[in-house]
Amino acid sequence: MYGLTFPSKGNGPYKSSPLSSLFQALIVSGMFFFLGLFHVIAHDFLLKLKNKGLLELSTQNGSVVLQGVIDKVPVPSIDGIRTEIEIHGLGRLCLYIKGATESDFPPGELIRFSARLRPIVNVKTPGTFDRELWWKQRGIMFQAYTEYPLKCICLGKIHPTPIEDLRVIVLHRLQKMIGTQNAGIATAMVLGEKSWIDFSTKEAFFKAGIGHILAVSGLHLAIVATFFGILIKYLLSFSDRLLLTLPVKKISIAVGCAFALLYVALAGFSPSAQRAFLMVFSFGxxxxxxxELSAVCALSLSAWLIVLFNPYSLKNPGFLLSFFAVFFLIWYSPWINTGNSFEKLIKLTIIAWLSTVPLSSVFFHQTSLIAIPLNIIIIPVLGTILLPGLILTLLLDISLWLFNCAPSSVMWYPISFLINLLNSVVQNASKLAISTLHIYSPTYFEVLCFYLILFFIGLLLRGEPERRFSIGAVTVTLIFMLSFHWYQAYHGKDIEFYTLDVGQGLSQVIFTPKKVVLVDAGGGTFPYDRGSFVVSPFLLSKNRDVIDYLIISHYETDHAGGVLGVLEKLKVKKVIGPKPAHHQKIFKRIKSLLNEKGIPFRIINSYETISLGENSMLFIYPGSTYKDLTKTNDKGLVTVFWSKGRSILMPADIEEKREMCLTKSFTQNVDLLVAPHHGSVTSSSINFVESFRPKFVVFSYGLGNGFGLPDPKVKMRYLRIGSTILETPIHGTIKASIDQKGNFTISTYEN
Incomplete structure (x- = not known):
């Protein structure tokens, strides 16, 4: 396959044993592994080199004025649009434009704007979405925010963008003919672009386990290639001479592949679309x-070509899910193809679901329990009626529109009805209590074991010669997997305290052998909040889906904004918080959701102690006991965690006046302090710092936050007493561990 040959056993003077063949295979595999590693490093280096100009501009303070060309169709974003800009000689940029609509900035438009450049960076918290990698796949490393029309102007279209212009036509025709909401679903089904679907609808599709229909797959390409292949064959059939002199079948295949390529370009070259096209092209x-070409070889060739041109695809969830699903469908095809059509559909759906469960657990921490029955119902209708009808109706509509014939909205009625019906079924199904199962994030070893078991079961179903070997392989893999679980269960009794990297905000997690405590949940506004996209994925990645105590220090967005997301995603037993101020709307939203879910909520008005198991206590100090405190920050809860003689102080956003009160009621050296108010100069007074003398100080803040946090003077106060400073934007999520002997250790996401 790779152009390397090794003599077979008994052939010529080289008689290789099975062991030497294995050794040769390992050498070849190692060579390709290191070549691949070098390829990724080289690709990363070239991308940084290409964006060197933007990197230099991003280090400047304040805004810069840039001019560039829009090279992608803008998509909706919060309060505006998001698009991709080519800055001549500097690189590509993701630009958010507040107050603009898609029609204000068509592809190919030259624009000038004023904005502050920022590098696209991940929150450094385990289990979270790799946003940095997602943008690198698109050749982008920087982002900017501007406002229309105050800081952004259009200078006219200077570059032709035929593919993007065609995407605009498709979007406009769908929105005009079938309405905004249905058009969003139709756009996702036709182009794989989900930005026009509102958050709740998108989440409903994934909860129901049919989110895959919102991506371009082999079915789409088969419809397009078959339609145009048959069309060209039909047109050639009008001439007997052409039928006799030309290789009609080859021409039909070539035309079908050409239109399939055009369709993939229209769909934005998504991983699943690339895989489907390359397989179609390989067979053609x-x-x-x-x-002759086997399906596995076609799949392997597709994977190799995609990774060759974009090595970042190897970590793309869509790429991995698509290839694993197709591989196991091919592997199980002898078993799937037995029985009647309905039995085949059931088998196909089960294998597709099983082959994606481990990766869905890793990337999304959930799976759908109703995916199999729902796919059995929806996929036949989608594949035979809805998707072919949608694509062909769209082709007819655009053709009539291009020839100045007004397309009738009547021809869209069946499609609109079916999409409405699909949406209704999905919405109702996703609301079922059993629709979604939030599951622990498996380790890579567990994922490997699962796929080995699935592989060997497929081998077992293939026939008698491999049966005994397959049974043994499945048994051995299961033993390894269960042994690993046993080891994990009996070797995880350390106390763990995490300060999560949530950007500009704060969230802290305590794990004891028996309890999980969450103190604050970061910022943001639901559904785009840190609770949904950072805190919940982190907890699930640590195999924790139940929170015993959720403590809200105070009701400001950077601390409590993520609470709604956590309550929606995970099971919470009890919520504790201070008395709210009348103007705090976020408290009303939290209280409403708590009432809806029946979760007990308690306002703390006096000092309280909570036991978290053996030698572990939580002490809560409310600000309401001090009547002379007027600031909201000072009225928040201060939490102290104590275990095996070690202490961690979490003072939230208290300021100097509350710090004085705290030093009077509680004074001792602490092992770790989460710096009050993110390192603001109004906090961490000299008296406070001297009273607690922390060994480690954690500053939780967002890089380039605009508030000047943390203040250099504050950092210097801690350095003077010998504290070690840790910062979430630099070190990522910070973990403090207390073992059974009381030893205290610190580790960070970066190391």
């Missing part, structure tokens, strides 16, 4: 060359 090429 094999037909031209009169060579």
């Amino acid at each position: 090429l094999a037909f031209f060359l009169k060579r």
